[in-house]
Amino acid sequence: MFSPSSRARLTDRDLDRFPGDTLFDRLARASCHAGCLPRKELYEAWEMAKRVRRLFRGGRIVDLGGGHGLLAQVLLLLDNSSPAALVVDKALPLSSAKLHEALVQAWPRLSGRIAFVAGALDDLPLLSTDLVVSSHACGALTDRVLEGAAAARARVAVLPCCHDLAVGDAGDLSGWVDAPTAIDLVRAMRLKQQGYRIWTQTIPAAITVKNRLLLGAPRSRNSQGSSLKSQ
Numbered sequence: 001m002f003s004p005s006s007r008a009r010l011t012d013r014d015l016d017r018f019p020g021d022t023l024f025d026r027l028a029r030a031s032c033h034a035g036c037l038p039r040k041e042l043y044e045a046w047e048m049a050k051r052v053r054r055l056f057r058g059g060r061i062v063d064l065g066g067g068h069g070l071l072a073q074v075l076l077l078l079d080n081s082s083p084a085a086l087v088v089d090k091a092l093p094l095s096s097a098k099l100h101e102a103l104v105q106a107w108p109r110l111s112g113r114i115a116f117v118a119g120a121l122d123d124l125p126l127l128s129t130d131l132v133v134s135s136h137a138c139g140a141l142t143d144r145v146l147e148g149a150a151a152a153r154a155r156v157a158v159l160p161c162c163h164d165l166a167v168g169d170a171g172d173l174s175g176w177v178d179a180p181t182a183i184d185l186v187r188a189m190r191l192k193q194q195g196y197r198i199w200t201q202t203i204p205a206a207i208t209v210k211n212r213l214l215l216g217a218p219r220s221r222n223s224q225g226s227s228l229k230s231q
Helices: 012-017 023-034 039-055 070-078 096-106 140-152 179-193
Strands: 061-064 085-089 114-118 131-138 155-161 196-202 212-218
Touching: 012 023, 023 039, 023 070, 023 096, 039 070, 039 131, 039 155, 039 212, 061 070, 070 085, 070 096, 070 114, 070 131, 096 114, 131 140, 140 155, 140 179, 140 212, 155 179, 179 196, 179 212
Parallel strands: 061 085, 061 131, 085 114, 131 155
Antiparallel strands: 155 212, 196 212
């Protein structure tokens, strides 16, 4: 059984599973050639990127806690009007360069448009024109991403995971819903209170049960930049 939730790496042995000419099948084959990407990451990035691009076009992509950087690269493939992407992680996988090379070979227009930065996220400058994304940002990282995007008045999309129940704000809602859901509800309402229009969606649970996707866009913007550090 070929499960989309598997953490097994895609390799050339899986090529026959993706025979079509769709963008997804081509992306999957390139990932197979790289031989380093967990299957789950392919499906998560694809499903999240599709939903983000249905709402948000253009702008620099800033992928925080980006790992291999697949999400940022899929977003560029889905909307070529974004000029560039920045993938930031405190410890980038050594194989991120290998995956990027395989994607550039398939889509040369990605060459020179994606920067990978290994380091802390807190001092990263953000602009109001950015599109800030984070897939499975663990625990409080989701809150930092949302706070930084809101301070910059940038569009944002997060797929939270690994909720820290000891410190996460459940808003006294855990008597009605489970604590992780309560934490995400509070995050959504806080973003709305900060002057954002929000969208609450899901990606298929067959990929991950941590499938709640929160998207937001400021109802009004300014041109000033900010950083992930709370202001």
